[in-house]
Amino acid sequence: MTLKDLLERLDELATILKSADGADGMVSRKDFRQLVATTDEAAQRHLLELFYAFIIRKENRSGVRVTHDLIDEGIDYIKTVILPEFEIAEVFSNKAEQAIAQIHESSLPLANQLIRAVEEENYLDASEVATEIGRYAEGLFFDDFGSEGSENVEAFFQAAEIDLLTPEAFAEALNLDENNPKEKIERFEDIGDTLEVFVEQHVRFGRDEQAGAIAELLEEYLTDLKVVILGEDYNPAVPPEHPTYIVGIDQDGSIAGFQTKVIWT
Numbered sequence: 001m002t003l004k005d006l007l008e009r010l011d012e013l014a015t016i017l018k019s020a021d022g023a024d025g026m027v028s029r030k031d032f033r034q035l036v037a038t039t040d041e042a043a044q045r046h047l048l049e050l051f052y053a054f055i056i057r058k059e060n061r062s063g064v065r066v067t068h069d070l071i072d073e074g075i076d077y078i079k080t081v082i083l084p085e086f087e088i089a090e091v092f093s094n095k096a097e098q099a100i101a102q103i104h105e106s107s108l109p110l111a112n113q114l115i116r117a118v119e120e121e122n123y124l125d126a127s128e129v130a131t132e133i134g135r136y137a138e139g140l141f142f143d144d145f146g147s148e149g150s151e152n153v154e155a156f157f158q159a160a161e162i163d164l165l166t167p168e169a170f171a172e173a174l175n176l177d178e179n180n181p182k183e184k185i186e187r188f189e190d191i192g193d194t195l196e197v198f199v200e201q202h203v204r205f206g207r208d209e210q211a212g213a214i215a216e217l218l219e220e221y222l223t224d225l226k227v228v229i230l231g232e233d234y235n236p237a238v239p240p241e242h243p244t245y246i247v248g249i250d251q252d253g254s255i256a257g258f259q260t261k262v263i264w265t
Contacts, residue, residue: 007079013051014075016044018068027052027066029161049251053223056163064163124221126249126256130157132217133258136210142244144197145187145229147262153214155258156245162253165224170245173255181232186242191218191225194246218257222248225257233264240265 020035021027027035032052039045055074056064064070124132134155141150160173167188170176176183195215202211218225231242240263247257 009047010075010078013047014071017048017052017071021068025067027071032066053163053251053253057223124217125252126222126254127157127159129217129221129250129256130155133214133256136213137258139205139207140202140211140214142198142246142258142260142262143201144194145227145244145262146264148240148265149263151241151244151261151263153258153260156247156256158255160249160254162249162255165226165247165249165255167228170226170228170247170255176230181235181238183230184232185228186231186233187227187229189227191227191246191248194227195219195225198246214258218246218248222250222256224249229262 016035016039017027017032020031022031032048036045036048039048051074052066055066055070058074058077059070137153137155140153142153143150158173160169162169162173167185170188171178171185176185178184195218199208199211199215202208225246225248228245228247229242230244231238233242241261242264244260244262245257246260247255249255
């Protein structure tokens with residue numbers, strides 16, 4: 001793989017995406033889904049999904065109108081801002097990863113997946129990620145965010161069409177009643193070092209490789225990783241067991257990860 005390979009793939013990507021526009025000159029979500037449905041190559045489908053989602057996340061607003069100009073701006077952004085930080089090799093060095101991660105919250109996932117797409121590797125959607133997490137979850141626990149107990153973890157999947165994983169989008173996808181204190185989103189935070197803590201806590205039990213496999217699935221195939229804790233704190237009507245989700249979204253906007261509980265008394 002060379003830089004030339006990446007540049008050629010990006011230009012091809014822009015042309016294909018523009019070809020899906022409607023009469024209004026914009027690629028709506030419906031236009032995009034029709035394009036993906038008629039794309040035979042799995043790696044090409046994934047790359048299209050990745051870039052379309054990146055455009056929306058880069059704009060940092062849902063309902064963005066994906067025009068030809070916006071597509072060109074996205075390609076130019078990758079070429080001029082992200083690619084110069086690449087070390088074109090089999091893997092990124094830690095230094096390259098750190099540099100790319102500082103550019104934009106979606107830059108590192110995009111960079112990693114772009115290389116994999118060029119190499120035509122296989123990919124997992126949210127449902128498949130949840131299935132894989134289920135294979136590793138047995139015997140694992142979650143003990144973070146001030147929890148007074150260690151609770152088992154289990155795979156989680158929710159079909160959705162989310163552009164950005166926000167509290168509002170999460171609540172709508174799970175049909176939560178925000179007027180119900182038991183379903184109120186009490187904490188909604190970026191993933192931070194949660195996965196590192198999760199893995200480290202399993203070292204002394206010899207299950208850190210299991211936990212690490214789950215962390216890798218989340219980081220490799222999902223974006224917008226969040227920690228979501230339900231149940232209003234300090235409310236006597238709410239049990240001490242607060243449903244907790246460590247989740248992200250795939251390129252279709254579905255949610256996956258694992259669910260557990262934190263104990264607050």
